[in-house]
Amino acid sequence: MKGMTVIVQKVTQIMCGIIFLYGIYIIVHGHLTPGGGFAGGTIVAGSFILLIIAFSSEFLALKKEETGSSILESSAILIFLVVASIGLLLGGIGIFFINFLPKGTIGNLISAGIIPIFNIAVGIEVAAALLTIFLALLIYRDEVIK
Amino acid sequence: MTVYLLCIALFLVGLYGVLAKRNLIKIVIGLAIMEYSVNLFLILIGYVRGGTAPIISADAAKRIFVDPLPQAMVLTAIVIGLATTALLLAIAIRLYRKYDTFDIREIKKLKG
Amino acid sequence: MDWSVPLFVVVPLGAAFLTAIFGNAAQAFGRFFTSLMLAFLSGLTLYLVSTGNTLMVYQVGGHELFGKIPIAIYMVLDGLSIYLLLIINIIGFFSAFYSISYIKKYTSEHYYYTLFCLMVAGMNGVVLSGDIFNLYVFLEMAAISSYALVAFGIEREELEASFKYQVLGGTSSLFILLSIGLLYWSTSTLNIADISRVIQENGSSELITFVGIILLTGFGLKAAMIPFHAWLPDAHSSAPSPISSMLSGVLIKAIGAYVILRLFFNMFVISYNISLVITVIGTISMVIGVLLAIGQWDIKRLLAYHSISQMGYVVLGVGIGMLVLAKGGDRSLAAFSIGGGLYHLFNHAVFKGLLFLNAGAVEYETGIRDMQRLGGLASRMPITTSTSLSASMSISGIPPFNGFFSKLIIIIAAIQAHYYVLAILAVFVSIITLASFLKVQRFTFFNKSEENWNLKDVYVREVPFSMCFSMICLAVLCLVLSVLIVPSVRDIILTPAVNVLLDSARYSTTILGY
Numbered sequence: 001m002k003g004m005t006v007i008v009q010k011v012t013q014i015m016c017g018i019i020f021l022y023g024i025y026i027i028v029h030g031h032l033t034p035g036g037g038f039a040g041g042t043i044v045a046g047s048f049i050l051l052i053i054a055f056s057s058e059f060l061a062l063k064k065e066e067t068g069s070s071i072l073e074s075s076a077i078l079i080f081l082v083v084a085s086i087g088l089l090l091g092g093i094g095i096f097f098i099n100f101l102p103k104g105t106i107g108n109l110i111s112a113g114i115i116p117i118f119n120i121a122v123g124i125e126v127a128a129a130l131l132t133i134f135l136a137l138l139i140y141r142d143e144v145i146k
Numbered sequence: 147m148t149v150y151l152l153c154i155a156l157f158l159v160g161l162y163g164v165l166a167k168r169n170l171i172k173i174v175i176g177l178a179i180m181e182y183s184v185n186l187f188l189i190l191i192g193y194v195r196g197g198t199a200p201i202i203s204a205d206a207a208k209r210i211f212v213d214p215l216p217q218a219m220v221l222t223a224i225v226i227g228l229a230t231t232a233l234l235l236a237i238a239i240r241l242y243r244k245y246d247t248f249d250i251r252e253i254k255k256l257k258g
Numbered sequence: 259m260d261w262s263v264p265l266f267v268v269v270p271l272g273a274a275f276l277t278a279i280f281g282n283a284a285q286a287f288g289r290f291f292t293s294l295m296l297a298f299l300s301g302l303t304l305y306l307v308s309t310g311n312t313l314m315v316y317q318v319g320g321h322e323l324f325g326k327i328p329i330a331i332y333m334v335l336d337g338l339s340i341y342l343l344l345i346i347n348i349i350g351f352f353s354a355f356y357s358i359s360y361i362k363k364y365t366s367e368h369y370y371y372t373l374f375c376l377m378v379a380g381m382n383g384v385v386l387s388g389d390i391f392n393l394y395v396f397l398e399m400a401a402i403s404s405y406a407l408v409a410f411g412i413e414r415e416e417l418e419a420s421f422k423y424q425v426l427g428g429t430s431s432l433f434i435l436l437s438i439g440l441l442y443w444s445t446s447t448l449n450i451a452d453i454s455r456v457i458q459e460n461g462s463s464e465l466i467t468f469v470g471i472i473l474l475t476g477f478g479l480k481a482a483m484i485p486f487h488a489w490l491p492d493a494h495s496s497a498p499s500p501i502s503s504m505l506s507g508v509l510i511k512a513i514g515a516y517v518i519l520r521l522f523f524n525m526f527v528i529s530y531n532i533s534l535v536i537t538v539i540g541t542i543s544m545v546i547g548v549l550l551a552i553g554q555w556d557i558k559r560l561l562a563y564h565s566i567s568q569m570g571y572v573v574l575g576v577g578i579g580m581l582v583l584a585k586g587g588d589r590s591l592a593a594f595s596i597g598g599g600l601y602h603l604f605n606h607a608v609f610k611g612l613l614f615l616n617a618g619a620v621e622y623e624t625g626i627r628d629m630q631r632l633g634g635l636a637s638r639m640p641i642t643t644s645t646s647l648s649a650s651m652s653i654s655g656i657p658p659f660n661g662f663f664s665k666l667i668i669i670i671a672a673i674q675a676h677y678y679v680l681a682i683l684a685v686f687v688s689i690i691t692l693a694s695f696l697k698v699q700r701f702t703f704f705n706k707s708e709e710n711w712n713l714k715d716v717y718v719r720e721v722p723f724s725m726c727f728s729m730i731c732l733a734v735l736c737l738v739l740s741v742l743i744v745p746s747v748r749d750i751i752l753t754p755a756v757n758v759l760l761d762s763a764r765y766s767t768t769i770l771g772y
Contacts, residue, residue, distance in 0.1 A: 180429070191442060244413075
C-alpha cells in the first residue's frame with residue numbers, strides 16, 4: 001500500500017521511538033501505576049503499526065517480519081508458562097503460579113516477586129500478536145491487489 | 147441507576163446492529179458495540195463513592211479504593227473482544243473475496 | 259497428586275505454542291506431538307479415576323482463605339469434572355490420531371494442531387475451573403479456536419458457516435459476560451462455591467432468577483438447544499471431519515451441557531420453574547431435532563441435526579431428575595434419572611464422534627457427501643462399513659450396544675416419575691432415529707450406485723491406517739461402554755458424578771470447608 005505524505009513521514013520518524021519508550025514504561029511499571037502488560041503491549045504494537053502505515057509497505061520484507069513476530073509471540077507465551085510452572089517443581093510446596101522471588105519494599109521498581117516478569121512477558125506477547133494480525137491482513141490484501 | 151440503564155440501552159443498540167443490518171462490516175461493528183457496553187457495565191459496578199485508583203502505595207491505610215476486581219475482569223474481557231473482532235474481520239475479508247459482495251442476502255449458499 | 263490438576267491446562271497450552279514455533283520447519287512435529295500429548299493426558303485421567311480420590315481442590319497461587327473469604331483462583335476436580343475430562347481427552351486423542359492422515363489434504367498443517375491443542379486446553383479449563391470468570395475466559399479460548407477451525411479449509415461454505423457461528427456464539431458469550439457482571443453485583447464474589455453459599459443464605463431474589471434465565475440463554479446456545487440451534491447444522495457439516503467429531507462430540511458438552519449442570523445444580527438453588535423450563539427445552543430439542551434430520555440428504559448435515567436430538571435426550575434425563583428434586587420427591591429416582599442423562603452424554607460422545615469420522619472417511623475417499631450419489635461402498639471399504647454399522651446400531655438403541663442402555667434408563671425414569679408423555683415422545687424419537695440411520699446405511703454403503711468406483715481417476719479403497727485405528731478403537735469402545743451398567747464399574751466412574759449433582763446444596767461446604 002502507498003505511504004503517506006512527507007509531513008507524516010517526518011513526524012513519524014521522530015515520534016515512533018518516543019511511543020515505543022512510553023509503551024515500555026507502562027509495561028515495566030505495571031505493579032506501581034495503572035496499566036501493565038496488556039495496555040503497554042498495545043502501545044508498543046501501535047508504534048510499529050504507525051511505522052508501517054506511514055511508510056509504504058514495499059519498504060519491508062513483510063513475510064519475514066510476520067514469521068519473526070509469530071515466533072516471538074509463541075516464545076513469550078512459553079516463557080510465561082515456564083516461569084509459572086517453576087513453582088510446581090521447586091520449593092517443596094509445589095504450587096502452580098506461586099510468587100517465589102523476594103518481594104521488596106512497596107513502591108520500588110524491583111519488588112513484588114514475579115509480577116514484573118509476567119508483565120514483561122505479556123507485554124511482548126500482546127505486541128507481537130497485534131503486529132502478526134496486522135501483517136497477516138496486510139499481506140493478504142497485497143496479494144489480492146496484485 | 148440511570149447509568150446502568152444507559153449501558154443496557156447501548157447493548158440494545160449493538161444488538162439492533164447485529165440483527166437488522168445487511169452489510170457484514172456493520173454486523174461486526176454492532177457486535178463490537180455490544181462488547182464495549184458490557185465492559186462499561188462491568189467497570190461501573192465497581193465504583194465506590196469517593197474512591198481512587200486501587201494501587202497500594204506507602205499511605206495505603208488512609209484511602210478509599212474503588213473495587214479492583216471488575217477492573218481485572220474488564221482488562222481480560224477487552225483482550226478477548228480484540229481476538230473475536232480480529233477473527234471476524236479476517237473471515238469477512240475472505241468472504242468478500244469469494245462472493246464479491248458484503249451483502250448477507252447474497253451469501254446464502256448453505257440452506258436447509 | 260494435587261499437583262496434577264494444573265497439568266491438564268498447562269500441557270496443551272505448551273504443546274500448542276511449541277507446535278507454532280517448530281511446526282513450520284518440521285511438519286511432522288505437530289502431528290505426533292499432539293497425539294502423544296493427548297495420550298499422556300488420557301493416561302493421567304485414567305490413573306486419577308483408578309486411584310479413587312475424587313475431590314481435589316487446588317488454589318492457584320497458594321493463597322489460603324483470608325478470614326472466611328476465598329481469595330485465590332480455585333481449580334476443582336470432583337466426580338463430574340473427572341467424568342468430563344475422561345470424555346474430552348479420550349475422544350480428543352482419537353480425533354488427533356485420525357487427523358494425522360486426514361489433514362494432509364489441507365495446507366498449513368501446523369496451525370491446525372496449534373488450534374486443536376488450544377481448543378483442548380480451553381475445554382479442560384472450563385471443566386476444571388471453580389471460579390465463574392475463569393470459566394468464561396477458558397470458554398472463550400475454546401470457542402475462538404473452534405471458530406477458526408470450522409473455517410480451516412477456506413472454501414465458500416466453510417467461511418459462511420464460520421461467520422454465522424461466530425456472530426451467534428459471540429452474542430451468547432456477551433450475554434454470559436453480562437450475567438457474570440450482574441451476579442458479581444448481587445453477591446460480590448466470583449467463586450462458584452462462595453456464590454452458592456451467599457445465595458443459600460440470602461434466598462433467591464428476582465435478580466438471581468433473571469440471571470439464571472440469561473445464563474440459560476447463553477449456555478443454551480453453546481449447547482445447541484432449540485431455539486438456539488441455528489448455527490449447528492452449518493458449522494458442524496462444513497468443518498473438517500475430525501473437527502466435526504470434536505465439536506459435536508465434546509465441545510457442545512464441555513462448554514454447554516456441563517456448565518448448565520454445574521451452575522443450575524450446584525450454584526443456584528434448585529427451583530421448580532427453572533427445572534420445568536429445562537425439561538421442556540430438552541423435550542422440544544429431542545423431537546424437533548430428529549424431525550429436521552430425517553429429510554436431509556447430506557451425511558454430515560444429518561448427523562449434525564441428530565446431535566441436537568441426542569443432546570435433548572441428555573437434558574431431558576437431567577431435567578427429570580431436577581424436577582423430582584425440586585418437588586422433594588424420591589432421591590433414588592432422581593439419582594437414576596441423572597445417571598441415565600450423564601451416561602447418555604458419554605455414549606453420545608463416542609458414537610457421534612465415530613459417525614463423523616466415518617463420514618470423513620467416505621468423503622476422503624470419494625469426495626462426495628450427497629447420499630443420493632453414493633452407494634455400493636460396502637465391499638470396497640469394509641472397516642468403515644462395519645464401524646459405521648456399529649455406531650448406527652448404538653445411536654438407534656439396539657442391544658448390546660451402549661446407546662440402548664442409556665436410552666432405556668431415561669425412558670424408565672420418565673415412567674417412574676409419572677411423566678408418561680415424555681416417555682412416549684422419547685420412544686417415538688428413538689424409532690425415527692432408527693429409521694433415519696437405516697436410511698444412512700442403505701444409501702451410503704449398501705445400495706447400488708450409478709457411479710462406477712473403478713473408472714474414476716481415484717480408485718476407491720480403504721482409508722489409511724491412522725484413520726482405521728481411530729475408527730476401530732471407537733467402535734470397540736461402543737461395545738465396551740455398555741459395561742458401565744455393571745455396579746462395580748458404575749460406582750467408580752458414574753456414581754461420583756451423580757453424587758456431586760445430587761448433593762447440590764453441599765457443594766459449597768465441601769469446597770470451602772465451612
